[in-house]
Amino acid sequence: MIPHIDAKALSARAPEALSATRHGAEEVGFLTLHNTALDAEQVHAALDAYRAFFKGDAANKQAVNMDVTGSNRGWGGAGSEQVDPQANPDYKEVFDCGVELPADDPFARLPVYAPNQWPREPAGFQTTIETYFAQARAISLKLLQGISAAIGADPTFFADKFTKPMALLRGNYYPERPAWAGDRDFGIAAHTDYGCLTLLATDGQPGLEVQLRDGTWAPVQADPGTFIINFGEMLEMWTGGQVRATPHRVIGGAQERLSIPLFFNPAFDTNVAPPEAPPIEAGEHLSRRYMETYSHLQDGS
Numbered sequence: 216m217i218p219h220i221d222a223k224a225l226s227a228r229a230p231e232a233l234s235a236t237r238h239g240a241e242e243v244g245f246l247t248l249h250n251t252a253l254d255a256e257q258v259h260a261a262l263d264a265y266r267a268f269f270k271g272d273a274a275n276k277q278a279v280n281m282d283v284t285g286s287n288r289g290w291g292g293a294g295s296e297q298v299d300p301q302a303n304p305d306y307k308e309v310f311d312c313g314v315e316l317p318a319d320d321p322f323a324r325l326p327v328y329a330p331n332q333w334p335r336e337p338a339g340f341q342t343t344i345e346t347y348f349a350q351a352r353a354i355s356l357k358l359l360q361g362i363s364a365a366i367g368a369d370p371t372f373f374a375d376k377f378t379k380p381m382a383l384l385r386g387n388y389y390p391e392r393p394a395w396a397g398d399r400d401f402g403i404a405a406h407t408d409y410g411c412l413t414l415l416a417t418d419g420q421p422g423l424e425v426q427l428r429d430g431t432w433a434p435v436q437a438d439p440g441t442f443i444i445n446f447g448e449m450l451e452m453w454t455g456g457q458v459r460a461t462p463h464r465v466i467g468g469a470q471e472r473l474s475i476p477l478f479f480n481p482a483f484d485t486n487v488a489p490p491e492a493p494p495i496e497a498g499e500h501l502s503r504r505y506m507e508t509y510s511h512l513q514d515g516s
């Protein structure tokens with residue numbers, strides 16, 4: 216049901232990989248991907264670093280709390296994000312980092328390129344996460360080019376749109392579902408991602424559910440080394456609806472769970488409007504969605 220893609224076969228434009236990718240992008244809005252440049256060991260290293268941070272000292276997390284900044288870099292505690300206005304704020308914790316630009320870049324002061332906040336502990340956290348982030352961005356760009364080829368678009372189209380990507384790497388920590396949690400409480404409530412493509416690694420624990428076209432929810436699970444791919448609102452707009460942004464959620468259960476999404480988004484000034492439509496700036500869309508969902512960026516909060 217959710218197509219499983221061999222990344223190297225897609226890069227080689229193998230016909231089966233192209234048709235499975237097309238089905239995943241146009242019909243399901245989800246894929247799984249293996250045989251990438253990031254192996255299981257590298258994913259485990261990133262998971263271990265995030266786990267040590269989330270389960271470590273509270274003051275170490277508090278020192279990089281994003282809620283005293285005007286951006287989304289650093290730690291967000293439980294309740295720091297509400298992705299579905301019909302649900303309560305999510306009970307997950309997050310750690311976000313992004314792409315920084317040189318100080319003299321005209322976009323450098325925009326909040327979507329804000330400086331990262333790195334914690335003091337665990338040792339080596341910044342290096343481990345930055346290494347993973349760089350590789351995950353390279354995989355995502357290659358994949359996006361493969362998707363263009365799969366859906367019959369120009370595979371070179373994306374190349375120059377991602378030189379200053381508003382990419383965001385997140386560690387999600389879902390503790391055991393709290394005893395007080397009710398119908399409106401989720402690890403992460405139902406949402407579509409805001410950007411182009413999400414490259415998601417998980418610790419292998421189930422929990423993610425994808426909404427199928429008939430409205431039912433289907434579980435998706437992937438062990439470290441296999442990635443779950445989904446598409447966001449920008450790519451749906453950009454392709455005039457050809458690629459689907461599919462809702463997904465995590466209710467959570469008795470086991471704690473970690474996941475690492477890379478939200479891969481183009482440069483701030485990229486026009487992501489559908490063909491023939493008035494321009495929509497990628498950065499405007501992303502900033503609006505951040506302001507709608509991060510508690511500390513909401514008006515009046």
Ligand SMILES: O=C(O)CCC(=O)C(=O)O
Nearest residue numbers: 387403423463465474476
């Ligand atoms: O943890 C997961 O499996 C999904 C996380 C997610 O959807 C998100 O962070 O946008």
Ligand SMILES: [Fe+2]
Nearest residue numbers: 406407408463
């Ligand atoms: Fe998501």
